[in-house]
Amino acid sequence: xxxxxxxxxxxxxxxxxxxxxxxxxxxxxxxxxxxxxxxxxxxxxxxxxxxxxxxxxxxxxxxxxxxxxxxxxxxxxxxxxxxxxxxxxxxxxxxxxxxxxxxxxxxxxxxxxxxxxxxxxxxxxxxxxxxxxxxxxxxxxxxxxxxxxxxxxxxxxxxxxxxxxxxxxxxxxxxxxxxxxxxxxxxxxxxxxxxxxxxxxxxxxxxxxxxxxxxxxxxxxxxxxxxxxxxxxxxxxxxxxxxxxxxxxxxxxxxxxxxxxxxxxxxxxxxxxxxxxxxxxxxxxxxxxxxxxxxxxxxxxxxxxxxxxxxxxxxxxxxxxxxxxxx
Amino acid sequence: xxxxxxxxxxxxxxxxxxxxxxxxxxxxxxxxxxxxxxxxxxxxxxxxxxxxxxxxxxxxxxxxxxxxxxxxxxxxxxxxxxxxxxxxxxxxxxxxxxxxxxxxxxxxxxxxxxxxxxxxxxxxxxxxxxxxxxxxxxxxxxxxxxxxxxxxxxxxxxxxxxxxxxxxxxxxxxxxxxxxxxxxxxxxxxxxxxxxxxxxxxxxxxxxxxxxxxxxxxxxxxxxxxxxxxxxxxxxxxxxxxxxxxxxxxxxxxxxxxxxxxxxxxxxxxxxxxxxxxxxxxxxxxxxxxxxxxxxxxxxxxxxxxxxxxxxxxxxxxx
Numbered sequence: 001x002x003x004x005x006x007x008x009x010x011x012x013x014x015x016x017x018x019x020x021x022x023x024x025x026x027x028x029x030x031x032x033x034x035x036x037x038x039x040x041x042x043x044x045x046x047x048x049x050x051x052x053x054x055x056x057x058x059x060x061x062x063x064x065x066x067x068x069x070x071x072x073x074x075x076x077x078x079x080x081x082x083x084x085x086x087x088x089x090x091x092x093x094x095x096x097x098x099x100x101x102x103x104x105x106x107x108x109x110x111x112x113x114x115x116x117x118x119x120x121x122x123x124x125x126x127x128x129x130x131x132x133x134x135x136x137x138x139x140x141x142x143x144x145x146x147x148x149x150x151x152x153x154x155x156x157x158x159x160x161x162x163x164x165x166x167x168x169x170x171x172x173x174x175x176x177x178x179x180x181x182x183x184x185x186x187x188x189x190x191x192x193x194x195x196x197x198x199x200x201x202x203x204x205x206x207x208x209x210x211x212x213x214x215x216x217x218x219x220x221x222x223x224x225x226x227x228x229x230x231x232x233x234x235x236x237x238x239x240x241x242x243x244x245x246x247x248x249x250x251x252x253x254x255x256x257x258x259x260x261x262x263x264x265x266x267x268x269x270x271x272x273x274x275x276x277x278x279x280x281x282x283x284x285x286x287x288x289x290x291x292x293x294x295x296x297x298x299x300x301x302x303x304x305x306x307x308x309x310x311x312x313x314x315x316x317x318x319x320x321x322x323x324x325x326x327x
Numbered sequence: 328x329x330x331x332x333x334x335x336x337x338x339x340x341x342x343x344x345x346x347x348x349x350x351x352x353x354x355x356x357x358x359x360x361x362x363x364x365x366x367x368x369x370x371x372x373x374x375x376x377x378x379x380x381x382x383x384x385x386x387x388x389x390x391x392x393x394x395x396x397x398x399x400x401x402x403x404x405x406x407x408x409x410x411x412x413x414x415x416x417x418x419x420x421x422x423x424x425x426x427x428x429x430x431x432x433x434x435x436x437x438x439x440x441x442x443x444x445x446x447x448x449x450x451x452x453x454x455x456x457x458x459x460x461x462x463x464x465x466x467x468x469x470x471x472x473x474x475x476x477x478x479x480x481x482x483x484x485x486x487x488x489x490x491x492x493x494x495x496x497x498x499x500x501x502x503x504x505x506x507x508x509x510x511x512x513x514x515x516x517x518x519x520x521x522x523x524x525x526x527x528x529x530x531x532x533x534x535x536x537x538x539x540x541x542x543x544x545x546x547x548x549x550x551x552x553x554x555x556x557x558x559x560x561x562x563x564x565x566x567x568x569x570x571x572x573x574x575x576x577x578x579x580x581x582x583x584x585x586x587x588x589x590x591x592x593x594x595x596x597x598x599x600x601x602x603x604x605x606x607x608x609x610x611x612x613x614x615x616x617x618x619x620x621x622x623x624x625x626x627x628x629x630x631x632x633x634x635x636x637x638x639x640x641x642x643x644x645x646x
Contacts (some may be wrong), residue, residue, distance in 0.1 A: 067619040085627035086634075120631045125624060127583070127611040208600060290365035291515075311519070 002027075002057045005261070006049075006269070007253030008042065008076065009087070010034065010068030013107025013134055014220055015041035017049050018250035022060070022258070024094065028052055029247045031220075034107075038068040039279050042075055046275035053272075061261035062269040063087075063253030067108075074298055074306045075279060077270040080253070080260040087252030089113050089120045092216050094255060095242040100212040103231065103239070104248070105201065105221035107134045112205040114212075124205045132200035134221045136169045140176065140193055144186065148224075151190060155226025158191035160184075166196030194226035198234055213237050218245040277301050286310055329357045330461060333398030333434070335390030336361045338383060338419070339406065341512040346479035347402065353471030354461040359398050361390040364515035368393050373614060375429050382582045382613055383509050384418050384425070386516060391426055395433055400460060401426075402437045408444035413556045416587050435460075483535075490536040491573055499530040500632050501573065505564055505595075506580035506588075507557055508535065510612065517580055518618050520610070520625065524578075527629045532574070534564040541567050549594075558591045565595045569603040576606040576632040578625070583613035606632050 004027055007018040015034045019027040030049055034041045063080040064072040065087040073081045084106075092102045093115065102113040110133050114122040126132065141148040162184050165175040172193065179189055215237055221227055222245040231239050244251060261267055282297045293310040307315045332351050334340055340347070340360075348358045362368065364386060372389025395401060403426055406419040418425075423438035439456040442449065451469070458468030491501075502524050510517055511533055521531050534542070546553060546563030553559045561579075568574045579595060581588040592609055599607045608628045610621060 067623065083623045083626040083630065085623065086630045119634050120627075121635070122606065123627060123631065124608075125620075127609075208597065290362060290367050292366045 002054065003060050004053075004057050005254045005258045006059050006062045007250035007255075007257065008045070008062065008064045008072045008078075009066040009084070009247065009249035009253060010038050010042060010064065010072045011066040011084075011106055011220075011249070012109070013138070014246070015045050015066075015068075016247040016250040017045045018244070018247050018254050019049060019053065019057070019059075020251065020254040020258070024255065024258070026244060026251065027057075029244055029250070031246050034068070038071055039075065039281065042068075042072050043275050043279065046076070046272060050272045050275065059267075059269055059272060061257040061267045063255075063257030063260070065249045065253040070308070071298075075300070076274055077268040078257070079264070079268050080256045082253060082256050084109070084249050085111060085113060085123050085125070086120070087249045087256065088218065089115060089123075089252070090255050091248040091252035092218065092242075093118060094251065095244075095248075096214055096216055096240060099214050099216050101215040103201070103215060103217045103222075104219040105133060105197075105217075105227070106219040107138075109133060110201055110205060110219075112201075112209060112211075114209060122209070124209070126204060132166065132197050132204060134219075136172070136197060137193070137221065137224065137227075139169060140173065143173065143176075144190070146186075146190070152194075152224035152226040152228075154187045155191040155194045155224075156229060157187040158185070160188050161195070162188040162192035164189070164192040164196045166200040172196055191226060191230075194224070195230045195234070198227060198230040202234065211235060211237075214240060216240050216242060216245075218242060218248040220246050222246065274300075283309070286315065288314065329355065330400065331359055331398040332356045332400045332402055332437070332461075333359045333361070333394040334402050335387055335394065336363065337387040337390040337513070338422075338509045341508040343479070345482050346475050349475035349478045350457075350471055351402070351461070353474050354458060354468065356400075356461050359394055361393040364389070364513050369515065369614075377425065377429065379584070380418065380425070381584045382516065383507070384422075386509075386513070387422065388426065388429060391430060391433075395430065398434055400435050400437050401433065402457075404457070405438050405440045407440060407442035408556075409441065410556045410559075411443060411446055413559065414444065414554055415556055416585075486535055487538055490532055491571075499528060500575040500629070500636070501532060502529045502629070502632070503532045503534075503564070503568060503574050503577045504580060505534050505561055505577065507582075507585075510580045510582060516582075516612060518612075518616075518621050520578075520580065520621065523622065523625050524629065527626070529575075529629060529632075534560055537564055537567055545570065549598075555587050555591070557587055558594075561591050561595055562598070565598050568605065569599060572603070572605075574605060575636070576628060577608075578628065579607070579609045581609060581611050583611050606635065 003022045005020050009016040015032055017030040021027050030045055032045055061079045062076055064078040065082050065084050069081050088104050092099050099115055104111045110126045112124050141151050162179055165171040217239045222241045228239050277300050280299045284295055286293045286295050291311055295309045295315045298306045310316055351358045368389035371392045372385040376385040376388040403423045405423050406415055408414050423436055437460055441453055454472045455468055462468055524531050542560055542563035545566035546559045548566055549562050553562055579592050581592050599605055
């Protein structure tokens with residue numbers, strides 16, 4: 001029986017699943033698009049992983065991360081539910097133990113994490129605005145009718161630099177249209193977009209930060225070689241993109257789950273079969289006070305397993321209370 | 328019938344509520360305060376405010392709408408300066424006009440100017456101007472103010488009693504959450520940040536808990552003139568914490584598009600980063616009601632503070 005740990009990272013754009021064995025080797029990874037349907041994405045991801053795994057694999061523990069981490073935890077039963085920053089930091093330290101800087105660009109979030117002597121020393125995330133993230137590139141690729149996978153390699157073909165405004169996705173789009181109308185090459189414009197995103201990132205997150213090598217670049221956008229090159233050009237440093245750069249959050253969740261299970265000696269994980277369950281969500285607006293919270297009710301196979309979304313705890317505590325009564 | 332005076336639960340209410348409420352009550356008025364911020368108040372506020380205003384000003388509009396039909400007077404003073412040689416965000420000076428321009432069918436607005444930029448000599452006049460709406464007796468107005476001020480001062484003093492003492496903290500991490508009082512003390516707008524930090528086992532402190540005199544003295548050490556009263560308080564707080572080293576982490580709560588914070592948050596961040604090793608995080612709020620973003624940031628910040636501690640202990644254990 002091969003003993004493994006599972007990490008699930010439910011992000012705004014992608015849902016990633018990683019299977020890691022007890023010696024911390026990566027057994028399998030999966031990157032699928034969330035497409036605004038996190039429940040479906042988690043189910044699909046788990047089913048797919050289950051079908052690819054050997055039959056004799058035993059899952060000892062589960063960790064979840066990403067903005068949908070609570071949801072995934074309720075669905076699957078997690079041993080550890082961790083924020084993305086800690087998860088990314090732990091995974092990066094595993095790959096490059098002396099890492100000093102992590103650049104992480106995902107779908108809606110971008111982060112910079114500074115580490116010193118193997119611990120997270122400082123971090124910053126983008127503010128209320130999602131400019132300078134993967135969604136921005138996605139949107140522009142769609143506009144140019146280019147598959148996002150080819151975006152990076154096209155950027156590398158650029159010979160002449162074209163400067164595109166990077167402060168805001170809307171500004172960039174109008175600037176880009178203008179440059180197109182002037183007749184600039186597509187690859188130069190794409191490269192211009194990559195550089196605009198990097199400038200935006202460094203201005204917003206890198207401001208006043210001591211960006212020291214070794215620098216790791218991870219998150220979905222790290223698959224884009226054009227962005228990697230733009231970072232190297234502007235920072236004048238080598239950028240390391242680790243092998244599993246797109247699923248680092250899930251790797252961090254695996255490592256944390258292993259740690260937790262070794263402490264508690266048990267797991268909350270409901271088993272890989274849980275993906276076959278029928279998950280459904282009902283929501284309603286609570287009318288008990290003027291806050292009118294949007295309460296979400298979560299059902300697994302018609303059984304109410306959790307409620308959340310209320311500020312006062314009137315609804316979210318119900319399940320806990322009934323459990324206590326049952327016990 | 329008793330005269331009813333309404334105070335919106337927004338902006339400087341969070342700093343001066345006790346003074347204002349007691350003053351009006353001493354003068355025999357019934358004080359009506361708008362409800363705690365809720366979805367309806369924020370929604371109406373956003374709908375009825377000029378687009379470019381910041382979220383706290385939009386909230387103020389929502390709170391006005393919440394009580395305007397229940398009161399005879401609305402207390403919306405034109406606050407220009409509350410301290411000698413210092414100013415306040417210009418939106419406070421224009422607040423009565425913004426309200427009158429955007430909201431119809433208002434009761435009488437008490438929009439007395441409060442301006443102590445030259446000196447506090449105008450204080451008595453200001454008090455009399457406000458009190459006149461409720462009484463013709465100068466002495467009664469002044470004595471009402473004195474009583475209200477005593478209450479206000481006492482409450483301020485209690486907040487400052489030993490919040491930094493070791494007994495209070497036990498072994499908890501101490502986190503300073505700083506920013507404008509109307510962002511810190513409205514749990515709806517900051518998505519319960521204070522309770523969230525507490526629930527992670529940390530002890531929460533705010534600038535209001537530091538002695539005024541410390542804030543004054545430390546702010547004086549800043550090289551340059553601090554134009555705004557808020558700036559003095561926040562920069563003074565930062566320099567005090569840097570010097571005393573009695574804090575494990577600092578979170579600055581700001582709102583999107585805040586003109587004062589565009590300068591002050593930056594100064595505070597630079598001071599903390601250059602002169603200390605205290606973990607610092609800036610959180611920006613706006614109309615967003617999804618809490619995932621702020622939860623992630625607070626969780627990660629507290630993780631970092633705790634993690635640093637473990638590693639420091641390890642290092643000292645080895646030598």
